[in-house]
Amino acid sequence: MxxxxxxxxxxxxxxxxxxxxxxxxxAPDSGAAQAAxxxxxxxxxxxxxxxxxxxxxxxxxxxxxxxx
Amino acid sequence: MGAExxxxxxxxxxxxxxxxxxxxxxxxxxxxxxxxxxxxxxxTRWDYTDEDPLADARGxxxxxxxxxxxxxxxSEPELTAAQIALEGGVALxxxxxxxxxxxxxxxxxxxxxxxxxxxxSPEVTNPLxxxxxxxxxxxxxxxxxxxxxxxxxxxxxxxxxNNTDNKSVSYGSHENYLVPRHVPFNSIVTGLTPFFVTRxxxxxxxxxxxxxxxxxxxxxxxxxxxxxEAEVGLETTIRRPIINTRDEPHSxxxxxxxxxxxxxxxxxxxxSNYLKxxxxxxxxxxxxxxxxxxxAFADPVATLKDVSHDWQLRAKHLLRDGxxxxxxxxxxxxxxxxxxxxxxxxxxxxxxxxxxTAAVLARWEDVLTALAADPMTLANQLDWVAKxxxxxxxxxxxxxxxxxxxxxxxxLQWADIRPEKGLYYxxxxxxxxxxxxxxxxxxxxxxxxxxxxxxxxxxxxxxRYGESVVGASWDSVIFExxxxxxxxxxxxxxxxxxxxxxxGELFETSPDAETFLGRLLAGAP
Numbered sequence: 001m002x003x004x005x006x007x008x009x010x011x012x013x014x015x016x017x018x019x020x021x022x023x024x025x026x027a028p029d030s031g032a033a034q035a036a037x038x039x040x041x042x043x044x045x046x047x048x049x050x051x052x053x054x055x056x057x058x059x060x061x062x063x064x065x066x067x068x
Numbered sequence: 069m070g071a072e073x074x075x076x077x078x079x080x081x082x083x084x085x086x087x088x089x090x091x092x093x094x095x096x097x098x099x100x101x102x103x104x105x106x107x108x109x110x111x112t113r114w115d116y117t118d119e120d121p122l123a124d125a126r127g128x129x130x131x132x133x134x135x136x137x138x139x140x141x142x143s144e145p146e147l148t149a150a151q152i153a154l155e156g157g158v159a160l161x162x163x164x165x166x167x168x169x170x171x172x173x174x175x176x177x178x179x180x181x182x183x184x185x186x187x188x189s190p191e192v193t194n195p196l197x198x199x200x201x202x203x204x205x206x207x208x209x210x211x212x213x214x215x216x217x218x219x220x221x222x223x224x225x226x227x228x229x230n231n232t233d234n235k236s237v238s239y240g241s242h243e244n245y246l247v248p249r250h251v252p253f254n255s256i257v258t259g260l261t262p263f264f265v266t267r268x269x270x271x272x273x274x275x276x277x278x279x280x281x282x283x284x285x286x287x288x289x290x291x292x293x294x295x296x297e298a299e300v301g302l303e304t305t306i307r308r309p310i311i312n313t314r315d316e317p318h319s320x321x322x323x324x325x326x327x328x329x330x331x332x333x334x335x336x337x338x339x340s341n342y343l344k345x346x347x348x349x350x351x352x353x354x355x356x357x358x359x360x361x362x363x364a365f366a367d368p369v370a371t372l373k374d375v376s377h378d379w380q381l382r383a384k385h386l387l388r389d390g391x392x393x394x395x396x397x398x399x400x401x402x403x404x405x406x407x408x409x410x411x412x413x414x415x416x417x418x419x420x421x422x423x424x425t426a427a428v429l430a431r432w433e434d435v436l437t438a439l440a441a442d443p444m445t446l447a448n449q450l451d452w453v454a455k456x457x458x459x460x461x462x463x464x465x466x467x468x469x470x471x472x473x474x475x476x477x478x479x480l481q482w483a484d485i486r487p488e489k490g491l492y493y494x495x496x497x498x499x500x501x502x503x504x505x506x507x508x509x510x511x512x513x514x515x516x517x518x519x520x521x522x523x524x525x526x527x528x529x530x531x532r533y534g535e536s537v538v539g540a541s542w543d544s545v546i547f548e549x550x551x552x553x554x555x556x557x558x559x560x561x562x563x564x565x566x567x568x569x570x571x572g573e574l575f576e577t578s579p580d581a582e583t584f585l586g587r588l589l590a591g592a593p
Contacts, residue, residue, distance in 0.1 A: 040461055043498070047458070050489055051481060056473035058080065059234070062480055065087045065183035066138075067074045067239025068304040068330065 069246070069345055070191050071202040073334055074184040074239040075209055076228035076483070086157030087183035090225055094185040095167040095178055097219070098212040102173065114169045114179070115541035115557070116142050118318060124302050125253045125315040125325060138182060138305040155183075160221065171540040173531040174201070174516055175523030178208060182305065184239050185209065185227065190523030191542075191563055194424045195346035197518055199338050200505045204513035206336075206485050211514075213486075229334045230273065230483035231291035234282030234476065238295040240304065241334035245327045245349060246319070246563055251356045256327065257300055257311050259355035262363050263348070263402055264310050264331050265372045266395040268293065269381070270435055271344035273333035274452030276459065276470065276479040278377060285470040286377070287459065289452045291333045293376035299368050304330050310368055318542035320561045327352065331372075336483065336492040337451040338504040343435065346428035350406045359409045361401045364388040379456065381443060396440055403432050448502050454495060455482050525566030533581035549582050556585055 052058040077094070079085050119142035122130040132140070169179040175190030187205030192198050209227050217224050232238045247256070268290040275291045278284025288294075301309035314328045329348065335341035354360040365371045366386040374383055375395045384392035407429055410416035415425040438446050447457040459475055462468060468475055484490035487497065495501045517527030522543075529537055529545045538555065539546035547556040560566050571588075578584035 040465075043500075044461060044465055046498070047478075047491060047494060050491070050494060051474070052080070052477060052489075055477040059473055059476045059480060061081065061083050062076070062078050062228075062233050063083055063235055064076050064078075064233035064237045064239060066237050066305060067182045067184045068242065 069193075069195075069198055069349060070189045070244045071198055071205075071341075071345075072186060072188040072240070072242040072244070073202065073205050073229060074181060074186045074241065075485070076230055076233065076239065077184055078226045078228065079223045080226060082223060084158045085223060086155055086159045088155060088180060089157070089159035089166070090223075091180040091183060091185045092166045092168060093216060093222060094209065094212045094225065094227070095170055095180060097215040098172075098178055098208060099167060099170055101211050101215050113539040114171075114177070115539040115544045115546055118316075118541065118543055120316045121314060122302070123315040125313040126300075127253075130302055136303065136306055139303065141181075160223075171526065171530055171537075172208065173527050173534075174204060174514060175518070175521075175527035175530075176201070176205065176208070182239065185212075190517050190527065191521040192518045192523075193520050193564075194422075195342050195349065195428060196424065196504060198345040199341045200509055200513045201518065202335075202341060203338070203505065203510045207510060207514040210485050210487075226489075227485050228480065228483040229336055229485055230480070231334055232275065232280075232282070232295070234275075234277050234479075236281045238280070238292060238308075240292075240330055241332055242304075243329040243332055243345065243348065245329065245352055247325050247327050247352055248356060249317075249321075249323055249325050251325075253313070253325075255355050255358075256352070258362075258364065259360035260348075260351065261299065261310055261368050262361070262365055262398055263351050264329075265365055265368050266375055266398040267344070267347065268333070268372075268376055268452075269395055269399055269439055270347070270432075270450060271332060271335055271340040272376065272450075272452040273335055273340070274455035274479070274482075275376075276475050282476075287379055287456055287470065288376040289379055290376040292331060293372050296331065296369055296372055304328075310372065319563050324563075333451070334483070335451055336490075337449065337454060337501060339431070339435075339449040339502055340451045342504055343428070343432060346424070347402075347406070347432055350410065350425065350428060351402060353413075353415075354405060354409045357409065357413070359405060359412075361405045363393075363398070363401065379443075379452070381439060396436065399436055403429070403436060406432070448500055451492075454492070454501060455479065458482075458491065458495075519568035519572075520564070522560040522563055522566035524568050525560055525571055528571070528575045532575060532578075533584060536581035547581055547585055549585065551582070558585075558588070 077087055077090050121139055121141045122135055124130060171177055177188040179186055187208055189201040189205060192201055213225050213227055216222050231241060272289030273291045275288050278286050278288060280294050296308045296310055298307050298309040300311045300313060301307060302313050310331055312328045312330045315325060317324045317326045332344055366388050371385045374385060381396060384394055386392055410425050415422045416429055418426055443453055444457060446453045459478055482491045487493040517523040526540055526545055536547050536549060537545060538548045543559060543561050545558045574587060578587060
């Protein structure tokens, strides 16, 4: 529970964005904490799915010529 | 006002291609996409007559022989196979023209600038339209690379709306503002510098890596801050200055200057972009009327970097008078002065105001208040906060240090303009980034010009009479008519003429360029 709550704290801003209209914050219970945690995990899972596969090589290969 | 975006250009898995050649392919692909000028077999040439990149707003002209070659932007860069070979890198054999320049039906310019494709938006009159027609550039760029991806024989090209490769190279995203010429340039410098040093709190795009080569570990607010080395100057590619003095008005010289702002980051977040244009325009108006706050940083160039590196917004910065202030306090000072200024001149009045200023001031205040309380609550509004929030979630989940290559990848891929790959676009699709303009209106802006500036005239000429338009620029459209030997150059020196109100009917009732020009020159309404 302690670790869940900690995770929930770091993800609070994300949760607030999902609910576009400000809603009254429910008292934290294990159900809400669970939902919050899975919300973050879902986002990162989704991002994981589109990230280029070899990060180090991809970033190294992005070389630009000078601009303004 | 208007926006310029130079896109980062990349062929994944193959860095051997010549960047200038790749950029010409983007312009070429878009010309194929729209059919504009393709029918006449060539590009719309840029009319360089009124370009004057060496004129300095402080009142002199830089001698040509003293200029850096990259400053000579007033002549058609002659792009030949030989020149590309000189730059090195692979350019594929290609039967089509090497297209450097296009004038678009929405009044924008799409061209190759310093080895990057650049979209320069049409002139607009308000910050919401600036957001719309800047985002339209991303739609244009996307259409071009989609076409390239579907073209046999061409490598797939990715474009990134960012400002650095994190390997010592930066490319720009500029803003332009029309300012009355009677405003002394020195007032612009003193009034704008503290504002520019601190506005990155709202419109920084966020960056992983410190220093020009990004080798320092950490996060900072701005993509561009570490690349600025001077307070005032003419250059844009070397010794970059906080205030750029290029004095190329592209309009009536005696009445206007075009303030060329080079310090901004390319924004994907609509709120950041909106505040960038909206607040800067208000501050310029205050400078014109003498109501801007009076303060000066002891060392603006160093403070610019310090502010960028202080993403926890804690640092105090030394002013010339010995006081220390936070970046947020400086922005507050500008906001309070702006509220007073706009109330006094009536522009922010809810009923009789200009319809934009009140909204800009309200958003500016909301954002500064939230930054003071908890910046992370702005993760759905500001580019840097949204990016940082995502990075922090990854760091928490996978226990990553700031030099983890996956964080650098997230920073880079944030700016990928493809909706299925770009992380900004992912958050947008998930409802995690606030929209100020609809996708539909952005798509419309990719094809149609704003109706209330001379861009309307330029765009309509391209759309309706494109085959007869052989050249164009910000302040001219050049026609070649079938029965006339001489070219006909129509100057558009007044940015607020050539609007739909003034020329719409003439366009609607002129079936061809000859009729149109005949009636225009005869003084038809």
